[in-house]
Amino acid sequence: MLTVILLYVALGLIAGVLAGLLGIGGGLVIVPMLVFALTWQKVPHEFIMHLALGTSMASIIFTSVSSFWAHHKRGAVRWVIVQRIVPGILLGTFLGTCVAARLSTNFLKGFFVIFLYYVAVQMLTDRKPKPSREIPGNLGMIGVGSVIGAVSSLVGIGGGTLSVPFMMWCNVPVHVAIGTSAAIGFPIAIAGTAGFIYNGLQSVGLPGYPPYSLGYVYLPALAGIVVTSVLTAPLGVRLAHSLPVPKLKRVFAILLLVVATRMLISLL
Incomplete structure (x- = not known):
């Protein structure tokens, strides 16, 4: 058990830096590492992805608070956006966990692999949406929040890979988009954790x-x-304001490709 705890402590070091640096909440790293660790611990296969997603969501509750508060102190959180998107985020995320609970580990793993490839390609090509519009109205924000929340619950992330491009598309500066995304990650994590706890408790008592x-x-x-x-x-936040983030994202993208391919091989 000590070795397992040390593994998770090391994972937390990496996840915290990434949460502040890239605004991704660390879930893209936490989920695959949890999958590998839980497999090594011989946890029953049918629970592995669900436990990885639920645990990732729970961890983001803490990393997002630390991250968005550091961004807030630098004036990089646009709270009006957070306020308007939260209703959709809460609804979409919780419903997404209910869907995830009824899907198999293999399906969730396959969906996660596809999402990793998508994020990696997006980072490598450095595609940025053209800032061609403004933030939509309340109804539109609820719809956007529902989609971001639902997808986030299926891959165990804080939504940064979806919310940051959306805000940049709506003329929000990149550093503000990252800071606001960290704040949006908190309600995603709250709703996602509640959903995975609720749905997981229905499975208590199953063998293994x-x-x-x-x-x-x-x-x-x-x-x-x-x-x-x-x-x-907070260290990741400081790095985000001082380091060439685009170059770091390309390095991280290569890591994602390796992780995705490793998971794909295990799936096949």
Whole structure:
């Protein structure tokens, strides 16, 4: 168990930096690492992706707070956007967890692999949406929030890979988009965690259900990740305001391609 905890502590170090640096909430790293770790722990296959997604969502509650507060102190969070998108975020994320709970681990893993390839290609090509419009009205923001929340729940992320491009498309400066995305990640994580706990509790009592879990949240992993990620998220924010983020994103994209391919091989 000590080795497992140390693994999750190291994962938290990485996730915290990425949350602040790239505005991605760390989920793109946390989920595959949890999949590999839970597989190594011989957790029943049918629970692995659900536990990885639920635990990732729970960890983002803590990393997003640390990250968005650091961005807020730099004036990089546009709270009016957060306020208008939250209703859709809460609805879409919770409903997304209900859908995810009824899908197989293999389907969720395949969906996650496709999403990783999509994010990696987007980063490598450095495609930026043309700032061709303004933030939509309340109804439009609810619709956008529902989509971002639903997809985020299926891949266990804080929504940054979707919300940042959307805000840039709406003429929001990139650093503000990243900071606002970190704030949006908090309601996504709250609704996602609640959904995965609720749906996971329906599975308690099945043969081989892993101990130390609350629904689909694996508590030892959550503890190890949170302890360090909260401390390193502000470091990521400082790096985001001083380092060439586009170059770092390309390096990270290559890592995502490797991870996605490794997961695809295990799936096949």
